Amino acid sequence: xxxxxxxxxxxxxxxxxxxxxxxxxxxxxxxxxxxxxxxxxxxxxxxxxxxxxxxxxxxxxxxxxxxxxxxxxxxxxxxxxxxxxxxxxxxxxxxxxxxxxxxxxxxxxxxxxxxxxxxxxxxxxxxxxxxxxxxxxxxxxxxxxxxxxxxxxxxxxxxxxxxxxxxxxxxxxxxxxxxxxxxxxxxxxxx
Amino acid sequence: xxxxxxxxxxxxxxxxxxxxxxxxxxxxxxxxxxxxxxxxxxxxxxxxxxxxxxxxxxxxxxxxxxxxxxxxxxxxxxxxxxxxxxxxxxxxxxxxxxxxxxxxxxxxxxxxxxxxxxxxxxxxxxxxxxxxxxxxxxxxxxxxxxxxxxxxxxxxxxxxxxxxxxxxxxxxxxxxxxxxxxxxxxxxxxxxxxxxxxxxxxxxxxxxxxxxxxxxxxxxxxxxxxxxxxxxxxxxxxxxxxxxxxxxxxxxxxxxxxxxxxxxxxxxxxx
Numbered sequence: 001x002x003x004x005x006x007x008x009x010x011x012x013x014x015x016x017x018x019x020x021x022x023x024x025x026x027x028x029x030x031x032x033x034x035x036x037x038x039x040x041x042x043x044x045x046x047x048x049x050x051x052x053x054x055x056x057x058x059x060x061x062x063x064x065x066x067x068x069x070x071x072x073x074x075x076x077x078x079x080x081x082x083x084x085x086x087x088x089x090x091x092x093x094x095x096x097x098x099x100x101x102x103x104x105x106x107x108x109x110x111x112x113x114x115x116x117x118x119x120x121x122x123x124x125x126x127x128x129x130x131x132x133x134x135x136x137x138x139x140x141x142x143x144x145x146x147x148x149x150x151x152x153x154x155x156x157x158x159x160x161x162x163x164x165x166x167x168x169x170x171x172x173x174x175x176x177x178x179x180x181x182x183x184x185x186x187x188x189x190x191x
Numbered sequence: 192x193x194x195x196x197x198x199x200x201x202x203x204x205x206x207x208x209x210x211x212x213x214x215x216x217x218x219x220x221x222x223x224x225x226x227x228x229x230x231x232x233x234x235x236x237x238x239x240x241x242x243x244x245x246x247x248x249x250x251x252x253x254x255x256x257x258x259x260x261x262x263x264x265x266x267x268x269x270x271x272x273x274x275x276x277x278x279x280x281x282x283x284x285x286x287x288x289x290x291x292x293x294x295x296x297x298x299x300x301x302x303x304x305x306x307x308x309x310x311x312x313x314x315x316x317x318x319x320x321x322x323x324x325x326x327x328x329x330x331x332x333x334x335x336x337x338x339x340x341x342x343x344x345x346x347x348x349x350x351x352x353x354x355x356x357x358x359x360x361x362x363x364x365x366x367x368x369x370x371x372x373x374x375x376x377x378x379x380x381x382x383x384x385x386x387x388x389x390x391x392x393x394x395x396x397x398x399x400x401x402x403x404x405x406x407x408x409x410x411x412x413x414x415x416x417x418x419x420x421x422x423x424x425x426x427x428x429x430x431x432x433x434x435x436x437x438x439x440x441x442x443x444x445x446x447x448x449x450x451x452x453x454x455x456x457x458x459x460x461x462x
Contacts, residue, residue, distance in 0.1 A: 017406035
């Protein structure tokens with residue numbers, strides 16, 4: 001069985017948080033969760049000046065993943081055909097370029113038979129609680145980075161990609177083994 | 192204890208009173224776009240004080256202070272919201288004490304706060320979801336926005352107080368100020384000077400160390416609320432009626448808001 005991880009970003013109060021963002025297209029966050037290509041759109045994103053340290057991951061009020069060139073290069077080496085990168089204009093002192101990361105795969109890979117979960121309404125596959133997630137290797141195939149069709153807020157990565165990102169030795173990311181990931185709607189889920 | 196969500200769900204908004212006094216209120220000596228209530232009180236008293244003609248320059252200065260307060264309040268309104276009464280959150284001052292900032296009852300009357308309300312709440316999908324859950328979006332912003340002492344208006348209060356102390360030596364004037372600001376009977380010029388010193392100290396307290404948008408808290412709230420909003424839409428997309436979806440998600444959202452506000456009140460969520 002392959003190992004998978006939920007990729008979580010770590011944010012400190014000293015970090016730059018892009019509270020004010022200009023974006024050319026509305027609804028990008030939701031579209032990006034669905035795993036579709038956004039190439040047909042004329043995406044322009046500008047992060048307004050703020051306070052704090054600019055790190056390799058920039059949290060923002062849109063909720064979209066914004067990563068540094070260092071991180072994006074690592075992704076391009078491992079899984080260039082599974083992602084799209086859109087340059088982001090960051091009005092902060094930094095030597096790096098930044099990109100909005102759009103993940104192309106959104107796959108129906110939860111093994112509902114072996115996972116432990118609660119559906120908000122039976123048979124809808126909308127989960128209100130996750131105690132243990134088991135994924136289907138066969139459906140995932142050789143993918144390195146993807147979202148799950150019925151749990152698409154999280155970014156899932158393979159062991160190989162986790163190894164590549166770990167080599168960067170960045171404090172901005174945390175890798176939660178998928179079998180240890182828990183969620184309960186209506187509570188303050190902290191990671 | 193009355194559930195906060197009950198009040199929010201009734202459509203309460205900024206300026207409305209609620210039972211228990213937790214939620215709201217530009218009352219007391221919070222600041223509005225009309226300027227500092229404190230400075231205004233000084234100005235009003237000055238107009239009725241004897242010796243006005245002799246001290247025109249001082250009153251002109253007071254007017255300038257009020258103008259400054261008004262200007263700052265407008266800047267804040269455009270940028271980070273209007274400052275308000277810290278007592279909207281019942282233990283705001285307890286929280287400050289946890290951060291090593293103890294403020295006397297008299298000095299508290301000169302402090303205003305404003306909230307860092309997360310911008311993600313204004314996003315269409317999230318705002319629609321919150322409205323469907325029966326909440327007033329402004330009330331939610333106020334409830335989960337993090338309060339911080341407004342340093343600009345604190346400066347105004349200090350300046351107003353400091354520059355007026357000599358004038359306040361007039362007993363009649365001092366009594367008027369004490370009544371207007373509900374200061375205790377033992378307040379005298381010496382006490383006012385002590386308050387100025389206390390407020391000066393408050394300016395440099397460690398509670399102001401986080402002067403960003405509280406990224407850790409905001410990120411956590413964004414992730415939790417956005418996920419609910421997204422799942423709510425997914426539920427409807429799966430064929431469930433909107434009414435049924437609201438029935439399913441309302442208790443969950445109520446719980447999230449109540450948990451968040453209670454955790455803020457009880458200092459479980461650290462700033």
